[in-house]
Amino acid sequence: MEWDASELRIVCKRFELGAEANNAEQTALIITADGGLKKVMTRSAEKAEVMAYVDGPFESTELRGYDDVHAELRGKYSDKLAIDPYHVERMRVFCERLGLACDGQYALDRIRNLRIVDFGCGGEPPYGNSCERGFQPWLARGMHMLGADITGVDHNYPRYQDGQPKTEEWDFLHANITREADLNIIPNNSVDIVNANALIGYNDDAATSPSLLLQGWARLNDPAYQKAERTICEHALRVLKPEGLFLINNEFIYQKVGGPILFHLKRINGPGLNRIESIQYVDNSIIDWPEA
Numbered sequence: 001m002e003w004d005a006s007e008l009r010i011v012c013k014r015f016e017l018g019a020e021a022n023n024a025e026q027t028a029l030i031i032t033a034d035g036g037l038k039k040v041m042t043r044s045a046e047k048a049e050v051m052a053y054v055d056g057p058f059e060s061t062e063l064r065g066y067d068d069v070h071a072e073l074r075g076k077y078s079d080k081l082a083i084d085p086y087h088v089e090r091m092r093v094f095c096e097r098l099g100l101a102c103d104g105q106y107a108l109d110r111i112r113n114l115r116i117v118d119f120g121c122g123g124e125p126p127y128g129n130s131c132e133r134g135f136q137p138w139l140a141r142g143m144h145m146l147g148a149d150i151t152g153v154d155h156n157y158p159r160y161q162d163g164q165p166k167t168e169e170w171d172f173l174h175a176n177i178t179r180e181a182d183l184n185i186i187p188n189n190s191v192d193i194v195n196a197n198a199l200i201g202y203n204d205d206a207a208t209s210p211s212l213l214l215q216g217w218a219r220l221n222d223p224a225y226q227k228a229e230r231t232i233c234e235h236a237l238r239v240l241k242p243e244g245l246f247l248i249n250n251e252f253i254y255q256k257v258g259g260p261i262l263f264h265l266k267r268i269n270g271p272g273l274n275r276i277e278s279i280q281y282v283d284n285s286i287i288d289w290p291e292a
Contacts, residue, residue: 121137
């Protein structure tokens, strides 16, 4: 999917609302898909977040409200699984960060055109490991419900039933994300958005998944962690389409830039980390190799 500036706006600045401004309109600075900057007016929100607007609050698009989607998720899974409201909220935050939702609604016609991969989507640990319990794949479930083509990747299955792993309606890849060979099944240049939330720490030790290295919490300066983080970012860069987006921890947005052969990740909503932006991907698929 090509990020046409007339179709997508990405939030690049957030603000905290003062008590005196709770009912006032606020000015937000956003970055357009063509790299330009634009100021827009956005309504105040209970959680003090700037929402992305596309020529107004999605006036000409098919919409679905947050509350209806969350109610459907709860109705579908509450008889089988305990639902943590935080994980249900992942879908809303994910869509807002990427300009796919605003004003309490999801933009369905845009979401349904997306190919998404969620690294570390969440799953049910087979032995009830307390550090993972409750981290269910709500983003994958919810985005599938909205019509997105989404694949969740995790070393735990979405759920277990009678001691056996059980998948769901959406695509699931059972893989160890830190092993390079495990993710090669996802084709090059095939994905619009890669998501990695609560998987790599990025700039915070505490944000690292306790199961990333399958050995508990990892420090950012741990060589094993750094190797795992690089493997994840390399795969994100490889599978993304040119101009595709990589969302880390529901906050940091990188874009696949460069070409036609050499690509890298560039953060588009603030300063990026050199260790991520220095990673390169050489796409030799367009080279006309001579026959041997």
